[in-house]
Amino acid sequence: xxxxxxxxxxxxxxxxxxxxxxxxxxxxxxxxxxxxxxxxxxxxxxxxxxxxxxxxxxxxxxxxxxxxxxxxxxxxxxxxxxxxxxxxxxxxxxxxxxxxxxxxxxxxxxxxxxxxxxxxxxxxxxxxxxxxxxxxxxxxxxxxxxxxxxxxxxxxxxxxxxxxxxxxxxxxxxxxxxxxxxxxxxxxxxxxxxxxxxxxxxxxxxxxxxxxxxxxxxxxxxxxxxxxxxxxxxxxxxxxxxxxxxxxxxxxxxxxxxxxxxxxxxxxxxxxxxxxxxxxxxxxxxxxxxxxxxxxxxxxxxxxx
Amino acid sequence: xxxxxxxxxxxxxxxxxxxxxxxxxxxxxxxxxxxxxxxxxxxxxxxxxxxxxxxxxxxxxxxxxxxxxxxxxxxxxxxxxxxxxxxxxxxxxxxxxxxxxxxxxxxxxxxxxxxxxxxxxxxxxxxxxxxxxxxxxxxxxxxxxxxxxxxxxxxxxxxxxxxxxxxxxxxxxxxxxxxxxxxxxxxxxxxxxxxxxxxxxxxxxxxxxxxxxxxxxxxxxxxxxxxxxxxxxxxxxxxxxxxxxxxxxxxxxxxxxxxxxxxxxxxxxxxxxxxxxxxxxxxxxxxxxxxxxxxxxxxxxxxxxxxxxxxxxxxxxxxxxxxxxxxxxxxxxxxxxxxxxxxxxxxxxxxxxxxxxxxxxxxxxxxxxxxxxxxxxxxxxxxxxxxxxxxxxxxxxxxxxxxxxxxxxxxxxxxxxxxxxxxxxxxxxxxxxxxxxxxxxxxxxxxxxxxxxxxxxxxxxxxxxxxxxxxxxxxxxxxxxxxxxxxxxxxxxxxxxxxxxxxxxxxxxxxxxxxxxxxxxxxxxxxxxxxxxxxxxxxxxxxxxxxxxxxxxxxxxxxxxxxxxxxxxxxxxxxxxxxxxxxxxxxxxxxxxxxxxxxxxxxxxxxxxxxxxxxxxxxxxxxxxxxxxxxxxxxxxxxxxxxxxxxxxxxxxxxxxxxxxxxx
Numbered sequence: 001x002x003x004x005x006x007x008x009x010x011x012x013x014x015x016x017x018x019x020x021x022x023x024x025x026x027x028x029x030x031x032x033x034x035x036x037x038x039x040x041x042x043x044x045x046x047x048x049x050x051x052x053x054x055x056x057x058x059x060x061x062x063x064x065x066x067x068x069x070x071x072x073x074x075x076x077x078x079x080x081x082x083x084x085x086x087x088x089x090x091x092x093x094x095x096x097x098x099x100x101x102x103x104x105x106x107x108x109x110x111x112x113x114x115x116x117x118x119x120x121x122x123x124x125x126x127x128x129x130x131x132x133x134x135x136x137x138x139x140x141x142x143x144x145x146x147x148x149x150x151x152x153x154x155x156x157x158x159x160x161x162x163x164x165x166x167x168x169x170x171x172x173x174x175x176x177x178x179x180x181x182x183x184x185x186x187x188x189x190x191x192x193x194x195x196x197x198x199x200x201x202x203x204x205x206x207x208x209x210x211x212x213x214x215x216x217x218x219x220x221x222x223x224x225x226x227x228x229x230x231x232x233x234x235x236x237x238x239x240x241x242x243x244x245x246x247x248x249x250x251x252x253x254x255x256x257x258x259x260x261x262x263x264x265x266x267x268x269x270x271x272x273x274x275x276x277x278x279x280x281x282x283x284x285x286x287x288x289x290x291x292x293x294x295x296x297x298x299x300x301x302x303x304x305x
Numbered sequence: 306x307x308x309x310x311x312x313x314x315x316x317x318x319x320x321x322x323x324x325x326x327x328x329x330x331x332x333x334x335x336x337x338x339x340x341x342x343x344x345x346x347x348x349x350x351x352x353x354x355x356x357x358x359x360x361x362x363x364x365x366x367x368x369x370x371x372x373x374x375x376x377x378x379x380x381x382x383x384x385x386x387x388x389x390x391x392x393x394x395x396x397x398x399x400x401x402x403x404x405x406x407x408x409x410x411x412x413x414x415x416x417x418x419x420x421x422x423x424x425x426x427x428x429x430x431x432x433x434x435x436x437x438x439x440x441x442x443x444x445x446x447x448x449x450x451x452x453x454x455x456x457x458x459x460x461x462x463x464x465x466x467x468x469x470x471x472x473x474x475x476x477x478x479x480x481x482x483x484x485x486x487x488x489x490x491x492x493x494x495x496x497x498x499x500x501x502x503x504x505x506x507x508x509x510x511x512x513x514x515x516x517x518x519x520x521x522x523x524x525x526x527x528x529x530x531x532x533x534x535x536x537x538x539x540x541x542x543x544x545x546x547x548x549x550x551x552x553x554x555x556x557x558x559x560x561x562x563x564x565x566x567x568x569x570x571x572x573x574x575x576x577x578x579x580x581x582x583x584x585x586x587x588x589x590x591x592x593x594x595x596x597x598x599x600x601x602x603x604x605x606x607x608x609x610x611x612x613x614x615x616x617x618x619x620x621x622x623x624x625x626x627x628x629x630x631x632x633x634x635x636x637x638x639x640x641x642x643x644x645x646x647x648x649x650x651x652x653x654x655x656x657x658x659x660x661x662x663x664x665x666x667x668x669x670x671x672x673x674x675x676x677x678x679x680x681x682x683x684x685x686x687x688x689x690x691x692x693x694x695x696x697x698x699x700x701x702x703x704x705x706x707x708x709x710x711x712x713x714x715x716x717x718x719x720x721x722x723x724x725x726x727x728x729x730x731x732x733x734x735x736x737x738x739x740x741x742x743x744x745x746x747x748x749x750x751x752x753x754x755x756x757x758x759x760x761x762x763x764x765x766x767x768x769x770x771x772x773x774x775x776x777x778x779x780x781x782x783x784x785x786x787x788x789x790x791x792x793x794x795x796x797x798x799x800x801x802x803x804x805x806x807x808x809x810x811x812x813x814x815x816x817x818x819x820x821x822x823x824x825x826x827x828x829x830x831x832x833x834x835x836x837x838x839x840x841x842x843x844x845x846x847x848x849x850x851x852x853x854x855x856x857x858x859x860x861x862x863x864x865x866x867x868x869x870x871x872x873x874x875x876x877x878x879x880x881x882x883x884x885x886x887x888x889x890x891x892x893x894x895x896x897x898x899x900x901x902x903x904x905x906x907x908x909x910x911x912x913x914x915x916x917x918x919x920x921x922x923x924x925x926x927x928x929x930x931x932x933x934x935x936x937x938x939x940x941x942x943x944x945x946x947x948x949x950x951x952x953x954x955x956x957x958x959x960x961x962x963x964x965x966x967x968x969x
Contacts, residue, residue, distance in 0.1 A: 020664060038789050038802055038803030038804070039785075039788045040788075040789060040790040041721055041722075041787070041788040041790060042788055043791075047627045049721070051717065051718045052718060052720060053721075055715055055717050055718055056712065056718045056721065056722075058714075059711065059712045059715045059718055060708075063708035063709075063711055063712065064708070066672070066704070067701070067704045067705055067708050068419075069944045070675060070676075070679070070700065070701065070704045070869075071700075071701045071704070074679055074697070074700050077679055077682045077687075078682070078684050078687060078697065080683075081618070081682055081683060081684065081685050081686060081687050082686075082687050082689070083619075083686040083687055083688045083689075089684075091619075091682035091685070091686055092685075092686065093619055093620045093621065093684075093685070094621060095620070095621075095623075095684050096620075096621040096622065096623050096624070096625065097623070097624065098624075098680075100624075101680070102574075102624050102627050102673070102676075102677075103677075105672060105673055105676040106669065106673055109668060109671055109672040113665045113666075113669065113711070114667060116665065116711065117661075117662055117665055118713060119715075119717045120661055120662075120665075120714070120717070121658050121661075121877060123716075124395060124654045124657055124658050124661070124716040124717055125654050125658070127720075128653070128654035129715055134752065145493075179489050179490035180485070180490075180493050180578070180584075181485060181487070181488065181584065183649060183723070183724055185792070187721065187790040190720070190721070191383070191649065191717065191719075191720020191721045192649050192720060192723060192724070193649050193650075193651065193720075193722070193723070194647075194649055194651065195488070195651045196584065196585065196650070196651075197578045197579075197584070198578075198579075199585075199651065201650075201651035202651075205822075216726040216792065217792075218723065218725065218792040218793075219485075219724060220412075220480075220481055220488075220793070220794040221493075222493060223408045223409055223412065223495075224408070226408075226426045226796060226797065226798070227795070231387075237322055243744070258586060264670050270843065280571050289962055298826065
């Protein structure tokens, strides 16, 4: 065996080479699989999530430019000015001020941040409003310990831990809680919003392709909060209408007793109801009326009260 | 034999006194360890007759340098506790559906991990360095209120004890380190766990607020002649701004904690569901404290880095004025960004945009600082000591953490990434890469000043590399997990999400960091016995006044208070072939008045502990006893005029002569 540097010597042993390959594979695996479908945020299924992803990528790339510059500058500095014998680069212990350079790195970050700030403002306002002239499907969402209850005021049906929505139509979720706070999140459709007792917070999302998506609570709320999982099936409008009709005709009605059963501290599976008591939402969450409400930009939806 | 008897008695007491449902079987192992360690410490102290020494030298001390050592030991112990918590969390998440610890215990562990790391590790670590060097840097003999300083320490220590005892007795807090209302209502978190959280933070918080006041006054009032504001070392500046932040940030926390405790103990409805409670107000108050708190823990690190980078580059700090202005700017902006912790709580687009932009604004002064640190190195001679390695690692780490922070300031991005693992990775990135690296850098840098010997550089570098590499192995996968939709505080997860691969890697990284901590502790123990004592007092070729003093520093700090004529005063003295000893003639030494040790701080802390314990379990008699001790010691200390001792000129002359610092 030729005598060479230690590292290459080690690499020539087949067994070691295998292990190195395994190690490299383990480290690189997640990066290679970076576009796998389980990266839900990278696979938006609707306009809200897509705009949020675009902005994420834009902000990340912009910031990465600055970070890369800082790291490069740091490495260069370390190479040039490391304390070693006969360092050819000048040692200037009293140099401590340079007005032009200092203004430069005040101005450059400011410009870069402005480049991030402008789309931030635009998108924030844009996503706070329903698209003009849209006729959204309204779903009232109540988070309970530890389950999600959904009511369709226009279709007058209710479900637990499962919803169907039509594609290419904005869905207005009206969020409240009859429990401690939770956060309502369907990553493939868009960002989250909290559910809070005594308040109604609006969130609109839209699916532009059919599919089954998962949603969950993103805010810790007790021992079984990891089980606050629900599924969203996005289907065509005719299928959606057929589904609501099916539920209206073949499922039991929700009574206040059912609701009180749901209020217990436990987890349940998927449930479907042909109707629900009008008072369940929004007048009684945890025994007091809702204040909160929509801010004006959202008031163009066909809210029943 | 006696150990067994004590343990059986202990078990008997636990099971008769405390509710059964809060006990966890796996906690018993930890209990045995803690009780065992306690017995060992007590027997060693008794064996070597050290009780009197412990009491008169440490428990009653009001010397800022010794208080600094106490803070440092406590902080390292808490770093161990919080680190073990982190390893338990990572073990639970290493693979899908494995549950070495169950849901409730996981909730307890992540709660204590966060609470301990922020309040009982980072804060005392910062105060350790404040106490150890700030008075020396400004040429003061002590802090402005030495006894108050000791009270601050003991309130912190007994607050920490109260929180940690919850793990021994069972029923740790389990609502997260933020303890959002209304989840902390009794209906949702029954038992005593959350009472421990609120009570211990209230007690420690009082101590912290007083520390803030103490150092603000010290820096404003006790600088040596000639030490103008613009000649102060940057660490003193960040101490000043941190103190100001503490004074205005802790009151909202105290209010929030006290009102929630009143909700829990006396059935009030400040933040409850129903009965007119406003849970949202708790969230506001908490983050009104919580965001400045972020800067409270990171600004001292900025200060440390500014000292370390100048010393080990052998160069004056670049852009001193800009550095000062930027810490002041960060201090002011810090109060205007708290809503960015809850963009998704329905404040509306205008409020969100305002706070998003104000958050981005903070990135500008922070960026200025990063460039100034790099240009301090530019044209210098960079010595790669352990302290400097942490500094160099800090710059890219903090830049990346800051960049992901700016991403969160982009409101729509926050909507997707909030409460996910991207967030976890981000704040560990700034808290470990910023605060912890800073504190470890400061610890290595000032260790010889505090203890009179340096830490071993080789072991220190080994520990550093384990920390640094382990850090990136832990948190890079967590950034990616955020994009896979993994949310925080899950105690386990099923296989189907594809989260397992990244979680395994992250766990491996966490254990690498754990190994780093073990090496660090070994380094400390090894150096304690093997490293040569520091004879010069200036092992790093330092720049600021503390290095002009012998290590460890005599109780009175400066035999004669120096006259400051320049920034980086000690560097200036060395360049002009002057030393403090040159200024010092035997006749210059005068009799000094030093603060006298007092048992009051310790007893006051004990009173708070008894009061807190009584409140936690609603044993009112005990609470009243604690309150009586508190009021009694306050009255006693108010009328205690015997708080100074005289140190004769002869004694000082003798000490200075033996240190070889006296002419003639």
